[in-house]
Amino acid sequence: MFIITNVIKNIRRNTRKSAIYFAVCVAATLTLQVYITSIDRTQRQLEDLPAAMPISARVTSLDGWRHEYLDIKQVTVDGLFESPFVEDIEMTALAHALFLMKSADTTGLSDTDYSFNLLLRGARVAAANKIELLKELAPEGITWLTGYGPEIFSGNELVCVVDEYVLELTGYSLGDSVRYTRMLEDMFDYYGEPKYVEIGALDSLKVVGIMEETYDYSVALPLETLRQICRDFEHPFTASTASFSVVDTLRLNEFKAEMKAIELVDTSSGEGAHNREVRANALGVNDATFIGAATRLQESLSLLRGFLPLVAIAIAAVGYLVAYLAVQTRREEYAVYRLLGIGKSKGFFLFFAELAALTVCGSLLGAAVSVASGIGGIRVGALVFALFAVCFTVGGVIALLRLGRTNMMTALAQQE
């Protein structure tokens, strides 16, 4: 109680010194606020970078030039679909000679006709998880069965789009379920054509669209449907194109390590040149701008952070200096309190409470002003207040400890 009333008295009556000390607190808090806010902003920019600057990647040939008609291994495909870093996969696959479409009625066809017709036409299957990826397919050239449309490609229904010539040849029409058989390319027959041996049949694939003839393929399927058929056939699935976007881009190195684990060679490391594996594919990531921006932000962030201890020391030094100046002329006062029987720790606390009250009020005001004027948020304001109060208090305590060493006898014997 004595301390509280005394502190209030001393602060009020020592008007000029209190005001200067208070003003220094406010100014120092504002400065610190600007500093911490810039750390905070940079941090936030870095966190927002992946959203502002997405990274896309695609599978390429080893030399990095080709990204179509690849032979992307199943382990890679499965790995991409499972990776937490990979999102929005766009993938196509070509599955030639994986299966054939059986004619609706094969009785009238000779073996040769059967093979010829189906081999040339029905065996060429393309799959994609987005219709736009099938470049030769003109979406407006497709006649859809009612209730179906381009969105089938993103699903996994047992449906297909067949070219009109094959449809005519095999005797099916829109809406029919087509039987398909798994064929194995076995050997060449005496015409020099590959001979297919039927090794099993699976149920039906519903024809939900008729497309115009294309050069590349005659049947188009949703990607997932083809993956499922491959699983059923126990046939390895390979993709021919794959592109995707990378999420969590700030962990780019972890992502690259994972891609390596699913057998995508990192061409930037120069490994591609030494890779002798025929089927190997590489990863093409357009991350140069992202890495540039992220590196710049990280550098300035670590610079700002690196200086933080120095800034804290500087504040403590200012705190020491101001406190020292504030109490230095009050050695006599301190000695008189001690003379009147106030103990060392109570005397220390008397002066400390005075400085602490001014520090807390000054930095609170500084923080409030900067929050109100929009320099920083409340969170930063609170942080600044705490940091400043601690640093300044440390400085003040050091100054007061020096005061505590005052030789009372010398101070009191002074003749003025």
Add this chain to the structure above:
Amino acid sequence: MNEITAQEIHYSYRTKYQTVYAVKDATFKLESGKVYAITGESGSGKSTLLSLLAGLDLPEGGELAVDGADMRAKDRNDYRRREASVVYQAYHLLPLLTVEENVMLPMELLGVAKPERKGKAAELLARVGITEEKHKKYPKMMSGGEQQRVAIARSLAAGGRILLADEPTGNLDSENGKNVIDILLSLAHDEGYLVVIVTHNPDIALQADEELRMKDGVLGRV
């Protein structure tokens, strides 16, 4: 009744470069109701001795006891709060407290209630001749003589009966000086205080009941 006894006490100031033996050997006995004058040349150790009597520090050797209780065993803060008070040549009033607050402070430290403090302060200030309109003034607005009288009032506030004064008239003209000495004499002779005055002034030494002369840190009676 208060009694201070000192037996071969000594004290030195140690700095990095030298050691000054300020009090080398002091042996004496002081009693209540008397005024003692400590005289001696400048630097002979008078102020140091007074500080030891005030319990600002302990003697390095010898025995110093108040009412038979060894100084080393005492709570010296409590001793200064309740038993002994000091008046200095430089007054040493607290600059941020008013005259009245300065006198009230020792009572506040002892937990005396505010109305009581105020009454006692008024009484003490009246006694040293400080009029009421000066109670709310700050020390710096008063003359030296007034400040010294306020300092005496403050030293009486806690109710202790040992009053130590280090050249209390050093900064005062003869009129004001006489005034202060009269107060101190009356405190000892009329109210039984134990008063010790360090002084250069031979007239004051003559007025005292006993003069103790210090020479190079050694104290003997005259």
